[in-house]
Amino acid sequence: xxxxxxxxxxxxxxxxxxAATYLSIPKATLYTWRTRRAGFGPRAVKLGGCLxxxxxxxxxxxxxxxxxFDDSPSVAEQRAGDGVSxxxxxxxx
Numbered sequence: 162x163x164x165x166x167x168x169x170x171x172x173x174x175x176x177x178x179x180a181a182t183y184l185s186i187p188k189a190t191l192y193t194w195r196t197r198r199a200g201f202g203p204r205a206v207k208l209g210g211c212l213x214x215x216x217x218x219x220x221x222x223x224x225x226x227x228x229x230f231d232d233s234p235s236v237a238e239q240r241a242g243d244g245v246s247x248x249x250x251x252x253x254x
Contacts, residue, residue: 174213175214175215175216176212177191177213180203191203191205203218203221204222205218
């Protein structure tokens with residue numbers, strides 16, 4: 162079985178092996194996201210009882226999970242500036 166991914170067609174349908182290769186992650190990770198972290202991983206399609214991924218859905222999922230490194234302060238920095246401690250509260254001994 163070949164794991165070569167055809168990236169020429171925008172609407173191409175990929176097997177789970179091909180999708181895992183495309184995302185550079187283990188196939189087990191896709192299964193875990195699907196069963197234990199429902200809604201986290203990319204959208205999948207069941208075709209004839211087999212799990213398939215559209216390349217456009219994989220690309221959209223990647224775009225949704227891009228990290229943003231802009232100049233605006235993060236939520237943690239904003240809260241710290243308000244005088245609120247972000248560390249756990251001390252417990253009396």
